[in-house]
Amino acid sequence: MEHYKFNQNKKCEYFPCHKIENPEENFSCMFCYCPLYMLGRECGGNFKYTESGIKDCSNCVLPHLKETSYKHIMSKIKLVIEKTREKK
Numbered sequence: 001m002e003h004y005k006f007n008q009n010k011k012c013e014y015f016p017c018h019k020i021e022n023p024e025e026n027f028s029c030m031f032c033y034c035p036l037y038m039l040g041r042e043c044g045g046n047f048k049y050t051e052s053g054i055k056d057c058s059n060c061v062l063p064h065l066k067e068t069s070y071k072h073i074m075s076k077i078k079l080v081i082e083k084t085r086e087k088k
């Protein structure tokens, strides 16, 4: 795996902030604040909405899996760019 696709911060007070198997080996901190949050229901992750309409990602590990997170985030990043593009 290319190094730019993965990093870890084991000194973080919250590491690992989500439960996955073998986090010492597999937990990626690269997308700590998920860049897909703004996509709402289109992010592809395991979210739910609270009764007050807040998107809750507590059960989603998609941005934290070493082998797949980078590929998934990149597969959606054009949608993020499109949604934030300034319309002329």
Ligand code: SF4
Pocket (backbone or CB within 6 Å): 034, 035, 036, 037, 038, 043, 044, 045, 046, 047, 056, 057, 060, 061, 062, 063
């Ligand atoms: S953490 Fe998961 S559910 Fe939340 S925005 Fe990112 S991909 Fe979607």
